[in-house]
Amino acid sequence: MGEFELIRHYFAAAACARGGEGIALGIGDDCALLTLPAEQQLAVSTDTLVEGVHFPRQADPYLLAQRALAVSASDLAAMGAQPVGFTLALTLPNAEADWLQAFARGLDEMAHYCDIRLIGGDTTRGPLSMTLTVFGQVPHQQALKRSGAQVGDLLCVGGELGDAAGALPLVLDPSLSVSEAGDALLGRYWSPKPQLQLGLALRGKATAALDISDGLLADCGHIARASGVALLIEQARVPLSADLLDVAGEEGALNCALSGGDDYRLAFTLPPEHLATLQEQGLPVYVVGRVEVGEGVTLLDTQGRCVQAPASGYQHFGNPRD
Numbered sequence: 001m002g003e004f005e006l007i008r009h010y011f012a013a014a015a016c017a018r019g020g021e022g023i024a025l026g027i028g029d030d031c032a033l034l035t036l037p038a039e040q041q042l043a044v045s046t047d048t049l050v051e052g053v054h055f056p057r058q059a060d061p062y063l064l065a066q067r068a069l070a071v072s073a074s075d076l077a078a079m080g081a082q083p084v085g086f087t088l089a090l091t092l093p094n095a096e097a098d099w100l101q102a103f104a105r106g107l108d109e110m111a112h113y114c115d116i117r118l119i120g121g122d123t124t125r126g127p128l129s130m131t132l133t134v135f136g137q138v139p140h141q142q143a144l145k146r147s148g149a150q151v152g153d154l155l156c157v158g159g160e161l162g163d164a165a166g167a168l169p170l171v172l173d174p175s176l177s178v179s180e181a182g183d184a185l186l187g188r189y190w191s192p193k194p195q196l197q198l199g200l201a202l203r204g205k206a207t208a209a210l211d212i213s214d215g216l217l218a219d220c221g222h223i224a225r226a227s228g229v230a231l232l233i234e235q236a237r238v239p240l241s242a243d244l245l246d247v248a249g250e251e252g253a254l255n256c257a258l259s260g261g262d263d264y265r266l267a268f269t270l271p272p273e274h275l276a277t278l279q280e281q282g283l284p285v286y287v288v289g290r291v292e293v294g295e296g297v298t299l300l301d302t303q304g305r306c307v308q309a310p311a312s313g314y315q316h317f318g319n320p321r322d
């Protein structure tokens with residue numbers, strides 16, 4: 001199977017490659033064309049996933065595609081953007097029909113979940129990796145940036161943290177026996193659910209937001225820096241799942257939540273008056289701390305004393321505390 005047949009058969013023909021709102025031209029030309037309503041801005045984000053770094057060797061292609069798109073779409077959620085389209089630059093060591101079929105199915109399912117269309121890409125031969133670029137729309141002035149946190153805001157997260165990091169030993173060593181709780185954690189690693197609905201609901205309410213990819217402490221550091229404020233996190237309020245506690249124990253679970261990464265849940269700062277409204281809508285909003293004058297991220301114990309934070313989050317190069 002040649003490159004063009006592969007593209008036609010597995011990608012251009014996929015359900016997620018059918019046109020949609022805002023897509024004037026999809027797969028097949030030199031560029032795709034997007035048309036946005038005049039009052040909307042285009043939100044763009046790109047992320048690469050590399051075998052052995054972001055996912056294990058011999059990964060199930062169906063799960064891999066789900067994870068790749070979820071991770072990318074999560075950036076749109078973090079910005080309060082509505083998904084429009086995405087491109088897929090796929091590098092493959094070889095073109096294997098079963099692998100491609102399963103990959104395309106995983107992509108289709110996550111695209112359906114996110115309501116996003118495949119609008120183009122690139123297919124090359126080489127070590128397995130993929131780069132997805134997502135495009136979304138957000139009304140002018142309503143995007144959720146990292147820079148707006150205000151002293152007095154609550155610091156919130158969109159759900160239990162650390163599950164995917166808790167699954168990592170199981171991901172890396174498939175010979176380990178997996179309990180029911182471990183299986184649930186594996187599900188959170190392979191198929192994170194981008195919090196798109198929450199992101200939309202936070203428009204006009206949250207003052208800053210991002211999605212947690214590198215760990216709560218490290219990613220909150222980005223908000224603190226961009227906003228010129230201090231973030232205080234109350235350790236006891238960090239939500240941990242029963243499955244993670246079961247697999248990793250209390251200390252291990254907290255470490256996964258604080259610095260494990262791979263969560264793809266939102267962290268955001270919220271003026272207190274908006275909390276009840278969001279929670280009444282049934283949205284997952286968990287208060288974990290607050291914004292104060294100062295800088296950096298501080299972890300507090302139940303008595304309000306500073307706790308030595310575990311090593312900060314994931315970084316591809318250099319010292320994690322840089």
Ligand SMILES: Nc1ncnc2c1ncn2[C@@H]1O[C@H](COP(=O)(O)OP(=O)(O)O)[C@@H](O)[C@H]1O
Pocket residue numbers: 046047075213
């Ligand atoms: N090679 C690069 N060239 C230009 N900008 C980059 C590059 N790598 C990362 N960035 C930008 O740096 C910022 C932080 O990147 P990153 O930590 O990867 O964000 P995220 O966690 O949202 O994926 C983003 O605005 C991203 O677009």
Ligand SMILES: Cc1ncc(C[n+]2csc(CCOP(=O)(O)OP(=O)(O)O)c2C)c(N)n1
Pocket residue numbers: 047048052053054055056168171172213214260261262314316
């Ligand atoms: C096989 C495997 N080993 C280790 C990890 C852990 N890991 C790799 S990259 C990463 C952080 C997120 O990746 P990055 O490229 O920094 O994403 P971004 O912040 O750009 O969204 C984590 C926690 C993993 N996901 N899979």
Ligand SMILES: [Mg+2]
Pocket residue numbers: 046047
């Ligand atoms: Mg990135």
